[in-house]
Amino acid sequence: MELKRAVLVSALLCLALSRGALSQRAPIITIETPAPAPAPRHVDLAELLSLAGPYGTFLDYLTKTDVIKTFQSQANDTEEQGGHGITVFAPQDSAFAAVDSAALSNLTADRLRSLMLHHAAPKYYPLSVFSALAASSTPVSMFAYSVNVTDKAGKTGVVSGWAAAKLVSSVYSTRPVAVYALDRVLLPKEIFPTAPEVAPVPVPAPAPVPGKAMDAAPGAGAKDNAGGKSSSSRVGTGRLLLGSLVLMVSGVLV
Template structure:
């Protein structure tokens, strides 16, 4: 028995280095590669966001979101309106927007950081959206309680209904109303009316008597007299001189 025990122990000692060498040289199989984040896949899985997906594609906001997910350190939060939310819009709401305004509308549903339901409680209002820029503030107000999160735009107010996806860097929440930004759908200031034309009768302007009187230079200057006036004056002078001569002669006689 003692001989057998020694032999087994010897074999164990001799085989241990080989086991260690084999363990060191055997490669460890890599784990599964995580699938890249795909907003379209999240919405397709939800099953009732076809209109929102179409607008994401037409405005190219979907490509912008996908690019930011791969390069953002803050993450993104998206409010996804249901198809019913778009159906409940007033007729012509979307068609009344130009291309840039449609882009702003879709970007208005994207927050430039990741918000879990817990971190919504720390949000500081107003919360800027991806639409905020030189063409407007485009902010939302978020209120949160223990069991409910509400989003308000100044035009509509809606609760966050369903968490479609929430894992940093992306959070997607379902909403039952399209978020209409105040900058686009709020009341517009009235245009300034042009001043009415003045059709009242004009009063004639009075001229001062001095305006019609000849100036002192005109009276004093002989050159301003007409030829007839100069002839009459000369005749008067000649007649006066004749009368003076006749009178002197008569006195001597």
């Protein structure tokens, strides 16, 4: 009887100890997995050039030579991924129209591709750095060959071989992509041994100055008045001569 009681007490003690151990078990910690960072928004260069304005000829050449793929890949390679961005110098349609068509149509496929690669640098350059680049006189490396940046009277220029282009405007400039408009096609001597025939850039007509039209009107009127006076004088003189002749003839007849 005593043995049964001892076994029962032991069983109860074990049950109590096991319940206490379960109640003191460490709480389960749940770790939340952070949501993946959103993918960076890439600039579609073909769409940008298509919508931005007069860059259809440049875009056609980029597409024809597959250089647009090289540029787009560089644009997508952000700094977070170890890239340096891209700076595209886009000649306007008028710039291509000014170049002798034979100079471009006679280029081999490889030379035409190199010419397009020559219009972008594999690095992002904001407008703020161009003055420093010009002052340093350090050539800027493009995807093919290099160019020199100039800064005269606050106007940025890009010089390459036979061409001295002006930076007309900033089409797009947000890291890691910059696109700038040029008024000339860059013509490196590595591609063009002799200078291609290029039409001069048309000089824009000066804007009208307020008051000039009003100033010109009185001058024109003064000329008209002077002309009117001169005409009246000639008519009066003719009449006097005619009267004198009539009097002379009358005297002779008498």
